[in-house]
Amino acid sequence: MNKRPTEPYKIRGVEALFGSESEPSASDSQTLALEQIVLPSYHQPRRHFDPISLEQLATSIQQHGIWEPLLVRQQPSNPSRYELVAGERRYRAAQQIQLSEVPVRILTLTDEEALLVSLEENLYREDLNPFEETLGILDWLAVRVGVSVEEVKSTLYQMNNVAKGAVNQNVLVSELSDAIQTGFEELNLISWQSFVSSRLPLLKLPSEILEALQNGELAYTKATAIARIKDEKLRGEILQSAIEQKLSLNQIKEKIAQLTKPTQFSIANSPKGRLQDVVRKVSRSEVWKDPKKWKKVEALLVKLEALVESESMSGSEGSQPEETQGDTEA
Template identity: 40%
Template sequence: MNNPNTQDIIPTCLSSKTLRLEQICQSQFQPRNYFNEVAMEELAASIKAHGILQPLLVRPIAGNQYELVAGERRYKAAQFLGLTVVPVTVREMTDTEVLQYALVENLQREDLNPVEETEGILQLLEMRLQKDRDWIISLLNHIANGKRGLTDSAVRNREQQVIQEIFSTLGRLSPESFRAHRLPLLKLPPELFEALRYGRIQWTKAKEIAKLQSESERLALLERAIAQALSLRQIQRIVREKKIPRDSAQQQREVEGLLQKFTQFKAWENPDKRNKIESLLTELKQLLSEQD
């Protein structure tokens, strides 16, 4: 799939100038929440030595104020360094164009973590389709089921076309891969979801830790995984070890329940059922003898 070009999704009319930093406000449509501290320090050092080489992209809003569209890392570095004036490129853009541009720019550099990526794409879908998040998720599931022949395949053609256009522009995920591999992370336990949002842990590791039913066990393993930089394989082994005692106890309760039902069984007079029971008892005896 070809990489999208952010120039293809925004108006071409623009002007270059400098603005006072106080004239620029951050955008509500910025999909990024987490900024790596080391990378930010390196960028600040580069700007201090060489200046801002690539202008910030902004759009005019009320009065003499502008909203930041792209270049938030440069904007934050300028604030940190105490700069008062920055170079900018000014463009007239709609809310949808701002969000789409910010998503594409960040996805091209792979700057977004899975939570930011998922929430940003959902927000873009909501804006383009003028529907809420639950409706969007329901539609994605409906489309997937329709392709599998499970539901009426005559899903709303316009909505499907819009969805395909958005994912083609973003150039990273298909609607189905987004539905199957990104939407499930929204159901992560809160502590894992927030750790993933702020880049403290990878998605594959969070998904593995989520297999633990106990909140205290999840929290303990999460902090240990972060502090000790545990690998996915190490986390998988720990999860397996923690699940064994609980699974064994559950199985024992099930066996005890079956035994109680077996003593009350009333079908001994039925030859077919009696033969099946005798066959199962023979297998059980053989299994128990192997443990001696």
């Protein structure tokens, strides 16, 4: 993934719509009563607002105020209300500390323009999780190119197949793929190839993992590791442990290895495998260091040895008549 710009982010959607010279500046901002601002009817890229992060932002606003004005547009149906275009975290933090008014920049935007600006503003903020960013990029491309999200996904998969030489590209797909590729270059967040290989698979994750990822309870790398577990019950147990115990990626991988190992033995259902597994566990536990436990183990070993010797003797006696019979026939 490409590195995000280190300079303060300038909303490219606004610049593209108004031009670099006529773009509203910070001095054009004004204040609005918080109760006059309403959330948009279309969904925002951000699905989850981390309570701790929101609390920190609220504290910062309380101490230093809101440095970057919220972007709003006037509602055509109700001129006294303003629809939030960008800055939902600041809006929610202001609500949390019960601010009466906030700084805003009022823009004149169509529905499509408002959605583009909103998506861009959110995509260039680092605190979107990979799932939210994936959905945001798909939404942005769909609006930018003028097709549905499903068509964007389908075209991306076709582009990937063409790149691999699996299929030939027709003219219509070629035009759409060129537009999508240009879109990725404009965003400069991630290449379309990396998006197909590492981001689109997120949309196919099991529902419980997708929910945890969407709610910010699980990192992207941890989610993909747990998703590889085929057993639903085991996957659920590891997912719960990862969230509750805040396990690292390495700890999750170790836990998966530990819990899937017995499963492999049970699938094989081999007596020899079970015996070897018990011996390994006894060796690792160093049970002989505990006198009480070792006494019990020793009693079991005596019985096991007696059983093995008994079986060995009965096997030898059983073979004797066959040898005798063989001599007689000879």
